[in-house]
Amino acid sequence: MSLTSRILLAMGAGILTGSLLNVLLHGVGLPAALNSVLDTYLVGGLFDVVGRIFVASLKLLVVPLVLVSLVCGSSSLGDSARIGPIAGKTMLFYLATTAIAVSVALAFAVLVGPGTGVNLVGNASYVAAEAPPLSDVLVNIFPTNPVQAMAEGKMLQIIVFALLLGYAISHAGEPGRRIAGFFRDMEAVVMKMVDILMHLAPYGVFALLAKLFATMGIGAILDLATYFFTVLAVLLFHVLVTYSLLLRGLTGLSPRILLSKMRPVWAFAFSTASSGATLPITLRTVERRLGVHNTVAGFTVPLGATINMDGTAIMQGVATVFIAQVYGMDLSMGAYITVVITATLASIGTAAVPGVGLITLAMVLGQVGIPVEGIALIIGVDRLLDMVRTAVNVTGDSVGSVIVARSEKQLDEAVFLDESADQDADDDGRHGVPVTPPTA
Numbered sequence: 001m002s003l004t005s006r007i008l009l010a011m012g013a014g015i016l017t018g019s020l021l022n023v024l025l026h027g028v029g030l031p032a033a034l035n036s037v038l039d040t041y042l043v044g045g046l047f048d049v050v051g052r053i054f055v056a057s058l059k060l061l062v063v064p065l066v067l068v069s070l071v072c073g074s075s076s077l078g079d080s081a082r083i084g085p086i087a088g089k090t091m092l093f094y095l096a097t098t099a100i101a102v103s104v105a106l107a108f109a110v111l112v113g114p115g116t117g118v119n120l121v122g123n124a125s126y127v128a129a130e131a132p133p134l135s136d137v138l139v140n141i142f143p144t145n146p147v148q149a150m151a152e153g154k155m156l157q158i159i160v161f162a163l164l165l166g167y168a169i170s171h172a173g174e175p176g177r178r179i180a181g182f183f184r185d186m187e188a189v190v191m192k193m194v195d196i197l198m199h200l201a202p203y204g205v206f207a208l209l210a211k212l213f214a215t216m217g218i219g220a221i222l223d224l225a226t227y228f229f230t231v232l233a234v235l236l237f238h239v240l241v242t243y244s245l246l247l248r249g250l251t252g253l254s255p256r257i258l259l260s261k262m263r264p265v266w267a268f269a270f271s272t273a274s275s276g277a278t279l280p281i282t283l284r285t286v287e288r289r290l291g292v293h294n295t296v297a298g299f300t301v302p303l304g305a306t307i308n309m310d311g312t313a314i315m316q317g318v319a320t321v322f323i324a325q326v327y328g329m330d331l332s333m334g335a336y337i338t339v340v341i342t343a344t345l346a347s348i349g350t351a352a353v354p355g356v357g358l359i360t361l362a363m364v365l366g367q368v369g370i371p372v373e374g375i376a377l378i379i380g381v382d383r384l385l386d387m388v389r390t391a392v393n394v395t396g397d398s399v400g401s402v403i404v405a406r407s408e409k410q411l412d413e414a415v416f417l418d419e420s421a422d423q424d425a426d427d428d429g430r431h432g433v434p435v436t437p438p439t440a
Helices: 003-028 032-076 083-112 134-140 146-151 155-170 173-215 219-223 225-251 255-261 263-272 275-288 294-307 310-326 333-349 356-367 372-377 379-407 413-417
Strands: none
Touching: 003 032, 003 173, 003 263, 032 155, 032 173, 032 263, 032 275, 032 294, 083 225, 083 294, 083 310, 083 333, 083 379, 146 155, 155 173, 155 294, 173 263, 173 275, 225 255, 225 310, 225 379, 255 379, 255 413, 263 275, 263 379, 275 294, 275 379, 294 379, 310 333, 310 356, 310 372, 310 379, 333 356, 356 372, 372 379
């Protein structure tokens, strides 16, 4: 069985096991002693420990992988000065798809009316965290201490430092070439660490999902079924329609091939609900299976994991309409335009802030005069939706990387079209082999 199949099997088994345990622990009425053993030692013990170790192992690789990939990518550009156009195209793609995402979400939500007839206002109690001033956000992108930035996992600061270091290496002559060789060797070693972790992934995926579904019943979904399935429908529409049309229209490449190669990445994203934790797997897939050279992937994927939040924007669009309908408020066309602009810009302006999704939602609601307390209504199902929208986010990062790479002639189409390219990192002699950029 291939690694992708094992991961997907573990994903299904984890959901099934967790759901069964949820019924046993909360619905069947087991003896108290047995209930305590299952809850304490299996769900809260084994599954919790294995899942947390797995996520910690993923996060362990994020900083070194982003640093060495960006340094290698920016230093290999040499004197071509292409980092500016690459950055511009990447930012334009991320902003455009975020604006499309929230616009489609608003349209779907207005059409469906998920909050019509819902009476949950009495349950709403939420205190929104304050978003930092834009000036502070901009200043904090630039590190004063790169070592501290890496220790604290401040991704935008790491990106800036790595780009500066790579640029300096490319202009430092012979010393720069020696340092560049060291970073290329480091990249091969870190990617080997990713390969090792990939083979342990089925166990981590199983444990994470088994614990989540064992502790979360379906009652929360039933209470907010219309809202839940509206968000889910828009997320699927964005992946299957919006991204597919953009990929086909801007590159002529097959969306089916890209989506089929994203399956292992989706499993990681769904299990961890974190674009950052999934970043090593996303970067590995984009380079080895989609054929994007690391001069592009090393920039677009880490940046996307930080600021590209189409899935979150979709949630914000539907949630805004849902909460407004619950409170009996009618939004004008100007309010909808304000929501689109605020959600799009906030995705970058609050990128490095913890709990960014709810903070940006609070900003959006505040801009159109909707009570922020309404956020409490959707928190019950937000964890499940967060898993799906993380999968949407990493798909957007990958599509953007392919589009930018194609425009920069840094895409190996033979690798993209080869549906078995680096398939599951099987031992076929292709471990750690970088994609060679095609000649212009």
